[in-house]
Amino acid sequence: MQNENAIQAIDLTKTFKIKSPPSSGHFVRRKTLSVNAVDNLNLSIKKGQLFGLLGPNGAGKTTLVKMLCTLLPPDSGTATVNGYDIVKQPMQVKRSLGTLFSVGERGFFWRLNGYRNLEFFAAIYNVPRQKRQERIMDVLKLVGLEGSAFDLYQRYSGGMKRKLALARTLLADPPILLLDEPTVGLDVISSRNIREFVRNTVKETGKTILYTTHYIEEAANICDQIGILRRGRLIACDTPNAIRAMIKQSELVYVVVEEITSDQIERMRSLPAITSLTENDEYAMGNQRGFCLELRSVDQVPAIFDFLFKEKIKLVNFRREEPTLEDAFIELTGRP
Amino acid sequence: MGFWAELEKIYYFMKRDIISFSTYKTNIAILVATALFGALSFAYLGSNASMQAVLELYNMDLTTYLLIGLAFNSYLSQSLTLVQKTINPWALEEVLVSPTSLRTFIVGSSLWGFIWSTAVVVVYLAIGVFIFGISLNINVLGTLIVLALGIGTFIGFSMIGAGILILTKQGDPVTALITIATTLFGNVLFPPQVMPTALQTISYLLPQYYFFTSIRLMLTGWTIPMILPYLLVLAFMCAVILPLGYGVYAWCLKTARKNGTLSWF
CATH class of the missing domain: 3.40.50.300 (P-loop containing nucleotide triphosphate hydrolases)
Known part of the structure; x- marks a missing residue:
């Protein structure tokens, strides 16, 4: 053979x-x-x-x-x-x-x-x-x-x-x-x-x-x-x-919104779909605010849109973050 | 791939070395000048020396004795370091990953050095003949046999030295020892018979003594049967040292490969 x-x-x-x-x-x-x-x-x-x-x-x-x-x-x-x-x-x-x-x-x-x-x-x-x-x-x-x-x-x-x-x-x-x-x-x-x-x-x-x-x-x-x-x-x-x-164990999304209050940020943080929320204004301009959201899975994305719609928060930008091969490399070679 | 293919590889090793060598023009000039001045200075030294009685042992004048000794000492010195010069670790790795045998590699890498050494010997002897009027009566076959045995023996030494160098990476004691032994006991600049008996014994244990004695006699009219005892001893030493050298070199190379230290120079 x-x-x-x-x-x-x-x-x-x-x-x-x-x-x-x-x-x-x-x-x-x-x-x-x-x-x-x-x-x-x-x-x-x-x-x-x-x-x-x-x-x-x-x-x-x-x-x-x-x-x-x-x-x-x-x-x-x-x-x-x-x-x-x-x-x-x-x-x-x-x-x-x-x-x-x-x-x-x-x-x-x-x-x-x-x-x-x-x-x-x-x-x-x-x-x-x-x-x-x-x-x-x-x-x-x-x-x-x-x-x-x-x-x-x-x-x-x-x-x-x-x-x-x-x-x-x-x-x-x-x-x-x-x-x-x-x-x-x-x-x-x-x-x-x-x-x-x-x-x-x-x-x-x-x-x-x-x-x-x-x-x-x-x-x-x-x-x-x-x-x-x-x-x-x-x-x-x-x-x-x-x-x-x-290494893709969780879903990362990046959102930029306009005119969001501190209370609304806290309510978004407490959503069951979100495991963590960090502010990241790298792509936010003027009265915009940017957030990096870690979700339990990709199925949780609609819950984020629902929340923004109900709270009447204007969504300016939405991006799904893909892990890079470098992340995978570090994750795999860095494991004890 | 057959014999001719291997022969062709050897030719390309030599061609590579000739091209590389020919680019070092200053080095060539220095080498020629060294040979020339070396020959001249020792020839003058010989002509004024008072060792006539000792030289009667060989039935030749001191100039002839010294010139032949020097010419072939340079030859053997070159031979002694030839294999070591081939073990540039990077070139060694590149050749070892090619479908080329170790034997072809050693012969191919050494050939140009031998040809150059032969040219140096010819220059020495030509100076002796044409400037100092020394008389040579060369037994060609005998000379070739003695040369072959001498080269074989010294390649053996060279391979032992190169093998040790591959393992130690910091120079080898073998080459230094052989060089000193050749100068002191090898019958190069003076016959060992002028030394005390105990030191003479050391000479008789070294192939250099038999090589230099035989080559002088083969260049001055002696026949092969007349020097047969010297030739037999030299042949025996060559038969032991050459395969021993190859074995040591191959073992050291194998050990360095096994340890992964081949390129750690």
Whole structure:
């Protein structure tokens, strides 16, 4: 049976030994601590999917990427990439992957030009010699560097370096890409270019992409599915909208009204439909007042309109507040 | 991918290094000048020295003795650090995630260094021949065999040093030790026979002694059967040190990968 998962991890675990921070006194022996960088992680990424892996620093994103590309051996559990076991079939795994590390530009040779750098990597990635030149120019064109192909790498800007690193991952036309924080350290324009390139150009080729980031909205904008890592564990895995919905326990609405008295505010606060009321005049003008209302559920909205109608209070503005993915991220990763 | 594909990869490792190297024009000039002045100064030193009696052991004058010693000491010094120069952690990670074997990586990354070292040796010997008039009678096959064994042995040392460096991240004692041992006991600047017997014993335990003795004799008209005992000892040491070095390097690399410390430089 054809495996529909491009990447699959089962109970994958990686533990690092680290020294405890030094306590007072220079002669105190530092203890060795075990840190579970990846902790019994189970993950399935379907072929052709753009999967965003979110997590705060130290959540285990890079460790997972390094295990998947065979750079780090797992302590226990198994993982397959393109159907190949990362421990037993490392060469097949490497042939299936293009990997971009968050500091990927450090692997390039600064005194070679972009073309020569890619020529070297094309050779070690087994790109056939006859197709090499064409392939290099193709990927340079894809990332928009064809005009700078023969400039020295050391003259490239940060964005250009990252684009060249992306081009390197595409050289051998692998079915799966591991992109570890591809926009970290880049300016807004360069980040957007990289995101658009991944979303529009790479995704169209049908490649499976594992995209790690700690920029929440970035993942929400381009990924089909999002996984949230916390202390090496996958604590949520779903579509961006479903992740947002996970924290939506109450309904928030924002209303702006005209000429409301203090008594009316107190009566509104005591309505059974409302669990909390806070004044927020951010969008109120003149004799208007703004309120943020937390309701028990969306079904309670008509009760608010009824109250305003009966009290003859003019409604100027009404807006339902959706929780952002950032709220979800903080909620999920911040849980004890 | 077959043998030719691997060979091609090695070619591209070398091409990368040549292009990088050729951009360091000042460095090239300094290297050539160092070789030139080194050769000149030691040649003068040799011509005025009073070690004639000792040099009778090798049946050659001191200038020839020193020039050959210096030329090939530079060669082995380069070899000793070649593998270490390849372990830039970032480049190492990028190569290790590619479908390229460790063996191809080491050979490919070292090849240009060896070619450059050979050029330095040729410069030394040319200066000796054309400026100081030293007489060489080269046994080509014997020289190549001794070189191969010497390079193999020193790559073994280099891999041990590189392996330790991968784990310790702060320099390795192996390279420093080998460099000192070569200078003092390696038969580079003076024959160990002039030293006290106890110190001579140290020389006889080191591959450098057999390498420098053999290479001098192969460049001055001796035949392979005449130096066979030296060659056999050197071959034995190479057969032990080279696989040991590879094993140590592979183990250290594996340990660093397991610990996740490969890029912690």
